[in-house]
Amino acid sequence: MYKFTVVTDPDTAAGFRLAGVEVIEVDGPEGARKIIPDLLFRDDTGIIAVNEDYMQVLDDKLMSKIEKTYRPIIIPIPIQKRGVGGVSYVERLLRRAIGYNIVLRR
Amino acid sequence: MALKDVKPTRSELIALKKRIALSERGYKILKMKRDGLIIEFFKILEQAKDSRGMLGERYKKAQEMMAVANTVEGAIGVKTAAFSVQEVPDISLSSKNIMGVVVPEIEASKVKKGLIDRGYGLLGTTSVIDETASAFEDLVEAIIESAEIESTMKKLLDEIESTKRRVNALEFKVIPELTEARDFIKMRLDEMERDELSRLKKIKAHSG
Numbered sequence: 573m574y575k576f577t578v579v580t581d582p583d584t585a586a587g588f589r590l591a592g593v594e595v596i597e598v599d600g601p602e603g604a605r606k607i608i609p610d611l612l613f614r615d616d617t618g619i620i621a622v623n624e625d626y627m628q629v630l631d632d633k634l635m636s637k638i639e640k641t642y643r644p645i646i647i648p649i650p651i652q653k654r655g656v657g658g659v660s661y662v663e664r665l666l667r668r669a670i671g672y673n674i675v676l677r678r
Numbered sequence: 679m680a681l682k683d684v685k686p687t688r689s690e691l692i693a694l695k696k697r698i699a700l701s702e703r704g705y706k707i708l709k710m711k712r713d714g715l716i717i718e719f720f721k722i723l724e725q726a727k728d729s730r731g732m733l734g735e736r737y738k739k740a741q742e743m744m745a746v747a748n749t750v751e752g753a754i755g756v757k758t759a760a761f762s763v764q765e766v767p768d769i770s771l772s773s774k775n776i777m778g779v780v781v782p783e784i785e786a787s788k789v790k791k792g793l794i795d796r797g798y799g800l801l802g803t804t805s806v807i808d809e810t811a812s813a814f815e816d817l818v819e820a821i822i823e824s825a826e827i828e829s830t831m832k833k834l835l836d837e838i839e840s841t842k843r844r845v846n847a848l849e850f851k852v853i854p855e856l857t858e859a860r861d862f863i864k865m866r867l868d869e870m871e872r873d874e875l876s877r878l879k880k881i882k883a884h885s886g
Contacts, residue, residue, distance in 0.1 A: 573770055576769055586756045587740055590760045591814035591815045645828070
């Protein structure tokens with residue numbers, strides 16, 4: 573049995589608390605960058621959901637570590653926010669493995 | 679295997695031929711595995727697209743509900759209700775096998791809760807809180823689903839990558855080198871045979 577943890581901004585935090593999951597509030601990407609490496613070592617956590625824009629500031633070393641670990645599973649929550657463009661994390665994986673850049677569209 | 683390490687003997691040639699046959703068979707099998715994995719991967723990709731779309735929608739809805747709740751109940755009211763939720767969703771991870779790749783299967787229980795199980799007082803709050811809670815429960819559900827799909831994708835991609843690397847190593851490195859060594863040995867053996875023949879002829883001419 574594992575826990576579900578959310579790393580998100582204070583505005584959304586209350587909502588996730590209503591759903592009963594564990595929430596770690598961070599103020600902005602900087603805070604997330606500090607907290608995520610520690611979360612990776614927690615044994616009781618199954619899934620960590622992180623705001624997508626927080627994932628984008630993580631450095632490459634940490635990203636490759638996230639890509640390699642299977643538990644906890646770190647998953648970005650897609651937030652529709654202007655200015656958060658760039659290659660999403662799945663697409664990056666795709667390009668590396670298949671050699672083609674596949675754009676997920678819906 | 680560098681050419682200078684190859685001993686031009688017949689037994690070496692036989693061994694090399696065996697190795698080439700083996701490598702080629704392995705190459706074919708790995709190539710099929712790679713193609714199979716890619717097909718499997720594209721199936722998952724379809725699902726991933728759907729689940730990501732759903733995740734986005736639910737996030738938006740949850741966000742909207744949150745805004746409404748904040749307006750109706752005030753930020754403090756929402757937080758009060760939020761902190762009184764006791765039930766914690768449980769996640770269990772098991773695994774299943776796709777073409778030799780072990781992928782996780784996530785099962786979650788107690789994500790969706792009834793009104794009474796949520797823990798905050800029903801009388802003290804409005805229905806907006808309930809709706810917000812249920813919107814976020816939906817969101818958590820969507821996240822869990824796409825976590826499963828995404829980690830499956832991750833594993834498949836890893837496997838595809840390493841299979842691809844092996845296929846390429848066989849195709850462009852191992853097999854060409856082995857064939858080169860085989861050709862070299864063949865050439866040397868032929869050469870030695872011709873040497874031997876001409877030597878025999880010479881001896882024969884000398885003695886006769």
